[in-house]
Amino acid sequence: xxxxxxxxxxxxxxVAILFGFQYLSAKFFPAPLHPAPAPxxxxxxxxxxxxxxxPTSGAATTQPAVETREAAIADQPRVKxxxxxxxxxxxxxxxxxxxxxxxxxxxxxDPKSPEVVLLWPTGTADPYFAEFGWVGTGxxxxxxxADTKWSASGGPLSPGHPLTLxxxxxxxxxxxxxISIDENYMFTVEDGVKNEGSAPVSLTPYxxxxxxxxxxxxxxxxxxxxxxxxxxxSLKEVKYSALSPDKPDDFTSTGGWLGFTxxxxxxxxxxxxxxxxxxxxxxxxxxNKVDRYQADYVGSPLDIPAGGAVSTSxxxxxxxxxxxxxxxxxxxxxxxxxxAIDFGWFWFLTKPIFIVLxxxxxxxxxxxxxxxxxxxxxxxxxxxxxxxxxxxxxxxxLLQPEIAKIRERIPDDKAKQQxxxxxLYKKVGANPLAGCLPIVIQIPVFFSxxxxxxxxxxxxxxxFFGWIHDLSAPDPTSFANLFGLLPFDPLSIPTIGHFxxxxxxxxxxxxxxxxxxxxxxxxxxxxxARMFMFLPIVFTYMLSAFPAGLxxxxxxxxxxxxxxxxxxMHKRGAA
Numbered sequence: 001x002x003x004x005x006x007x008x009x010x011x012x013x014x015v016a017i018l019f020g021f022q023y024l025s026a027k028f029f030p031a032p033l034h035p036a037p038a039p040x041x042x043x044x045x046x047x048x049x050x051x052x053x054x055p056t057s058g059a060a061t062t063q064p065a066v067e068t069r070e071a072a073i074a075d076q077p078r079v080k081x082x083x084x085x086x087x088x089x090x091x092x093x094x095x096x097x098x099x100x101x102x103x104x105x106x107x108x109x110d111p112k113s114p115e116v117v118l119l120w121p122t123g124t125a126d127p128y129f130a131e132f133g134w135v136g137t138g139x140x141x142x143x144x145x146a147d148t149k150w151s152a153s154g155g156p157l158s159p160g161h162p163l164t165l166x167x168x169x170x171x172x173x174x175x176x177x178x179i180s181i182d183e184n185y186m187f188t189v190e191d192g193v194k195n196e197g198s199a200p201v202s203l204t205p206y207x208x209x210x211x212x213x214x215x216x217x218x219x220x221x222x223x224x225x226x227x228x229x230x231x232x233x234s235l236k237e238v239k240y241s242a243l244s245p246d247k248p249d250d251f252t253s254t255g256g257w258l259g260f261t262x263x264x265x266x267x268x269x270x271x272x273x274x275x276x277x278x279x280x281x282x283x284x285x286x287x288n289k290v291d292r293y294q295a296d297y298v299g300s301p302l303d304i305p306a307g308g309a310v311s312t313s314x315x316x317x318x319x320x321x322x323x324x325x326x327x328x329x330x331x332x333x334x335x336x337x338x339x340a341i342d343f344g345w346f347w348f349l350t351k352p353i354f355i356v357l358x359x360x361x362x363x364x365x366x367x368x369x370x371x372x373x374x375x376x377x378x379x380x381x382x383x384x385x386x387x388x389x390x391x392x393x394x395x396x397x398l399l400q401p402e403i404a405k406i407r408e409r410i411p412d413d414k415a416k417q418q419x420x421x422x423x424l425y426k427k428v429g430a431n432p433l434a435g436c437l438p439i440v441i442q443i444p445v446f447f448s449x450x451x452x453x454x455x456x457x458x459x460x461x462x463x464f465f466g467w468i469h470d471l472s473a474p475d476p477t478s479f480a481n482l483f484g485l486l487p488f489d490p491l492s493i494p495t496i497g498h499f500x501x502x503x504x505x506x507x508x509x510x511x512x513x514x515x516x517x518x519x520x521x522x523x524x525x526x527x528x529a530r531m532f533m534f535l536p537i538v539f540t541y542m543l544s545a546f547p548a549g550l551x552x553x554x555x556x557x558x559x560x561x562x563x564x565x566x567x568x569m570h571k572r573g574a575a
Contacts, residue, residue, distance in 0.1 A: 055206070128267075134175075184325055195306055211260055229257055277297040371556075480502075
């Protein structure tokens with residue numbers, strides 16, 4: 001029967017899409033940004049070479065064994081960083097930014113859990129830091145490097161209270177480094193050189209971000225994690241696995257930015273936007289088979305006459321990829337900085353949905369309520385189309401007795417059955433494809449909302465009501481332990497534990513899907529009828545691993561559809 005085949009095709013398509021999402025979200029819970037340190041041989045570092053290329057900066061040679069984070073920080077003289085959104089310190093050895101935690105973000109929904117760690121110092125298993133400096137251009141002048149001991153004045157580093165580092169090379173060159181920070185995550189590093197010698201010197205500024213060890217990534221097709229930059233006028237994204245050792249990706253750009261992106265966090269170098277730079281993404285493997293990744297750039301050579309001085313400035317972002325914040329930095333001249341958030345190929349859907357949700361959040365103070373309001377407005381926008389669909393389904397439901405009579409009258413001639421049924425549809429103006437419309441409309445919204453919940457940090461640890469403390473994570477309850485009343489975790493049960501981890505909201509979704517299905521024209525074929533009855537169970541299980549916000553959306557959408565469909569069918573006598 002044509003109507004059942006079309007409806008069946010739409011459902012099979014929906015199931016296929018959901019299984020695809022299920023595959024992508026099998027490991028939905030985000031892992032900690034940095035793996036726990038494990039004993040390993042520590043890699044050695046190199047000093048800046050006298051070429052117009054940024055050095056490959058590694059871990060200090062004084063650390064032969066891996067240390068704890070606390071021990072590595074204590075090993076070096078430091079100046080504290082204390083801002084409303086960042087905690088950490090500046091290493092006076094090398095003048096590096098290598099110790100940062102995010103003051104307003106925690107590892108779990110518990111506000112007493114540890115702050116998210118972003119940068120890691122040398123001496124730990126996988127150092128992750130930013131370094132700034134100079135390389136010689138046709139000069140053998142002694143320059144500051146990874147082992148340079150800088151002197152500090154000022155501190156702790158905080159908004160409005162910059163830190164100044166100084167170092168003299170003993171041969172006529174005095175170096176200063178002034179580090180300042182705003183109220184959020186943007187550092188400004190100004191490097192100056194004064195030539196007190198008798199001969200001119202030419203130096204080239206550089207900045208780099210070094211990341212040792214291949215980071216643990218979630219590995220989703222819909223999410224980029226790795227090296228990223230806005231260079232040569234376009235977005236560049238390179239996965240860790242795609243960057244060949246010792247074969248850097250080179251770019252020549254005027255301004256732009258580059259660095260590393262994780263699901264929620266970003267580190268990025270922003271050179272002066274009116275300067276030509278040579279940028280690189282690098283991957284190297286040292287003698288201990290330790291991977292190191294580096295994003296760096298060098299600027300144009302600067303000539304410093306005897307008795308003269310020059311300075312250059314670099315901005316360094318290290319923090320959370322908050323949409324409004326990135327947009328505000330974009331207004332200061334950083335091109336397309338919001339592209340660090342991976343809104344994907346369908347950004348024209350995902351970004352507007354996120355912006356609308358954020359606006360509603362500002363009104364309601366709860367992202368869960370924002371999702372409910374967005375769903376209602378989407379239903380309202382498609383109300384006329386849905387009305388036509390449900391009206392057509394009402395006609396088809398009223399025709400079920402006539403269709404059954406046709407099948408009984410000519411049970412062995414399927415072609416003639418179909419022909420007479422189509423004549424019947426045409427007679428009353430029923431459209432077998434109309435029932436697919438609500439599903440087709442829902443698919444792009446479903447995908448876009450899934451993407452928004454998955455990639456935007458604003459949704460991370462965003463609560464709803466009751467037991468939902470994180471809309472971006474699956475419903476934490478389970479029917480198997482009576483939603484927390486019994487003192488055991490169903491996931492601890494071998495083999496079948498995963499099948500028992502179905503929370504309250506997925507069950508609500510399954511019930512609403514079953515009720516909506518009862519309003520639809522029922523298949524005459526008993527096999528199809530049984531399959532349709534089984535679908536709510538399948539969807540309940542599949543959606544149990546999806547973000548709670550998505551399940552809430554689907555449940556609320558079902559309830560609104562039930563109300564609209566029942567009203568139309570009741571009016572036409574089909575309910």
